[in-house]
Amino acid sequence: MKLSSQIKPISYLKAHASELIRKLSEQQEPLIITQNGEAKVVICWMHSERSPWIAK
Numbered sequence: 001m002k003l004s005s006q007i008k009p010i011s012y013l014k015a016h017a018s019e020l021i022r023k024l025s026e027q028q029e030p031l032i033i034t035q036n037g038e039a040k041v042v043i044c045w046m047h048s049e050r051s052p053w054i055a056k
Helices: 010-015 017-027
Strands: 007-009 031-035 038-043
Touching: 007 010, 010 017, 010 031, 017 031
Parallel strands: 007 031
Antiparallel strands: 031 038
16 A cells, blocks of 8 residues: 555545545545645545444
């Protein structure tokens, strides 16, 4: 995983939401969303083993 490919500005999320969701489901790597150059949100695939929402 290349970290730079997992960091996107909020404008990219707005313009490419469906594409990002497809990639998240395939790669199951968290995505970091930035706003004004600062990390604000982390999005992860809900069914990933790395997801905090899945009971271990």
